[in-house]
Amino acid sequence: MLELISAARRRKRPPTHQLFDVVTLEFRVGLLDIDLNMHLNNAKYLKFMDRSRLEHAVVTGSLNRMIEARCNVVVANTEIAYIRELRPYQQFQVHTRILGWDDKYVYYDQRFESQRKLHTHALVRVVNVHGGKSISPQSAQDITGMHLNSPPLPEYVEQWKRLLQSKKRLTETD
Structure with a gap:
């Protein structure tokens, strides 16, 4: 909750990064963040x-x-691909960047690193919502006044999209 309040207070400050820049945050694994295996809970x-x-x-x-x-x-x-565990009190960084978008989704790449080693890699796709309905990234840009072109999505994102389409087709035939 405090993070949301902090973000709301800081949101009107001038931008310090461009949309496609990598933004890095530092964290430490706390005792309330671990599971029975003594590493960061998934x-x-x-x-x-x-x-x-x-x-x-x-x-x-x-x-x-x-x-x-x-x-x-x-x-x-x-x-999410869990590559190496993160242990109690271990410091780590989360590197976040927008990879681009297609006609429906915006794609993020997020990497958890500690001591310059990759521990976890995640892909996230989000949908923009306005008036209770999903809208295209292009419509969101029109509404917000942000007019940028998406770079081509990396091949690993295109492969992920195909996998998600396959899963969707499976649920439609059940």
């Missing part, structure tokens, strides 16, 4: 990812534009 990763995407929105100025336009963002899908 649900806590999502909390750190949310916090890092919020910070990305603050420092790029997109949060202020979205709030003023009465738009918001909802996570549609997340894919």
Whole structure:
């Protein structure tokens, strides 16, 4: 809750980063963040990812534009690869960047690193919402006045999109 209040207070400051810049936050694994295996609980990763995407929105100025336009963002899908565990009191960074967008979703890349080693890699795709309905990234840009072109999405994102489409087709045939 305090993070949301802090972000709301800072949202009107001039942007310090461009939309496609990597934004890095530092964290430490707390005792309330661990599970029975004595490492960072998998649900806590999502909390750190949310916090890092919020910070990305603050420092790029997109949060202020979205709030003023009465738009918001909802996570549609997340894919996480746990590579190395994070132990109690271990310091780590979350590196967050927007990779680009297609006609429906905006794609984020988030990496958890400690001592320059990759511990966890996540892909997140979000949908923009305005007036209670999902809108395209292009419509969100029109509403917020942010007019940028998306770089081509990396091949690993295109592969992920194909996997998600396959999963969707499976649920439609059940």
